[in-house]
Amino acid sequence: MQLTGLRRTGVLLAIPGIALVLLLHWQVFFWVPTEVTMGVIQRIYYVHVPSAWVAFMAFGIVAACSAAYLWLGDERLDMAAVSAAEGGVLFTTIVLLTGPLWARTAWGTWWTWEPRLTSTLLLWFIYVGYLLLRGATDSPQRGKRFAAVLGILGILDIPLIHLSVTWFRSLHPQAVVMRPEGPQADPSMVITLLTGLAAFTLLFFAIMTYRYALERLTVERSTAFAGTPAPSVAGGGA
Amino acid sequence: MRKKGLSFSLAIAFVLVATSLLMAQGAGDISQLARQNLRPYWHVFIAYILVWLILFGWVVSIARRLGRIERGLQGSGPPSGR
Numbered sequence: 001m002q003l004t005g006l007r008r009t010g011v012l013l014a015i016p017g018i019a020l021v022l023l024l025h026w027q028v029f030f031w032v033p034t035e036v037t038m039g040v041i042q043r044i045y046y047v048h049v050p051s052a053w054v055a056f057m058a059f060g061i062v063a064a065c066s067a068a069y070l071w072l073g074d075e076r077l078d079m080a081a082v083s084a085a086e087g088g089v090l091f092t093t094i095v096l097l098t099g100p101l102w103a104r105t106a107w108g109t110w111w112t113w114e115p116r117l118t119s120t121l122l123l124w125f126i127y128v129g130y131l132l133l134r135g136a137t138d139s140p141q142r143g144k145r146f147a148a149v150l151g152i153l154g155i156l157d158i159p160l161i162h163l164s165v166t167w168f169r170s171l172h173p174q175a176v177v178m179r180p181e182g183p184q185a186d187p188s189m190v191i192t193l194l195t196g197l198a199a200f201t202l203l204f205f206a207i208m209t210y211r212y213a214l215e216r217l218t219v220e221r222s223t224a225f226a227g228t229p230a231p232s233v234a235g236g237g238a
Numbered sequence: 239m240r241k242k243g244l245s246f247s248l249a250i251a252f253v254l255v256a257t258s259l260l261m262a263q264g265a266g267d268i269s270q271l272a273r274q275n276l277r278p279y280w281h282v283f284i285a286y287i288l289v290w291l292i293l294f295g296w297v298v299s300i301a302r303r304l305g306r307i308e309r310g311l312q313g314s315g316p317p318s319g320r
Binding site: 043047048101102210213217 | 292303304307310
């Protein structure tokens with residue numbers, strides 16, 4: 001059965017992902033030096049930035065699979081898109097929660113309506129809308145097509161988020177690693193960040209594989225019972 | 239008796255002077271200072287706990303939905319889709 005293969009792939013991705021998460025925690029709490037100006041609160045950066053990276057990647061997958069779904073009409077592409085969208089929303093939630101925890105100490109406020117924070121919140125709303133739109137129409141197929149269009153349009157917010165710190169007057173710190181002249185941070189900080197990026201990416205793909213298996217099982221089972229695809233399971237459950 | 243009264247008065251005077259000196263040096267703000275200095279540590283721990291709670295919650299949510307469908311497969315009823 002293909003689902004067994006998907007589960008095996010999920011486990012194969014999860015094992016190195018969990019190992020890298022353990023390494024990341026050791027690096028963050030015992031190895032990497034404390035940043036001079038911000039102090040210990042800067043350590044939130046090692047989960048905040050990887051979460052943002054994974055969220056952007058997930059929404060990139062949503063946009064690519066949605067475009068291919070509209071073109072080819074292959075249900076598997078829609079299943080991959082909804083699986084990635086669910087993960088993307090959760091990782092954006094992490095970004096939106098860990099950011100204010102850092103900002104309370106660094107800026108003295110939990111939240112400010114500055115360009116990067118506002119455009120990130122907008123991204124979260126767009127993809128929550130994507131998940132809600134799928135079940136909001138009478139015809140599941142029409143809901144999927146509407147959501148696919150939103151999934152493609154939503155990706156336009158990501159360059160805006162990335163460039164907002166240079167285009168507008170922004171409180172948010174500038175990039176310290178992805179700079180044209182190379183990383184400006186201490187090498188141990190860059191290594192810790194790269195560990196976080198690798199760990200979060202592997203964990204995302206591991207969990208997304210299971211989410212895809214769930215979507216596929218739901219659609220296949222309902223097709224076998226009723227001859228028509230069932231509504232997506234997005235947003236259901238715990 | 240008189241000696242005992244003098245000792246008591248000196249002790250009271252010492253306590254009052256020490257308290258006023260400490261207050262002058264801002265010792266009254268010690269608990270507030272400690273809270274401010276420890277706040278970043280709490281925020282870091284809360285951030286890391288939130289990350290793993292959210293990811294664990296996602297895994298549990300998928301496992302529950304998958305389990306519900308697999309239980310449905312063992313039965314005979316059509317799927318609800320939720």
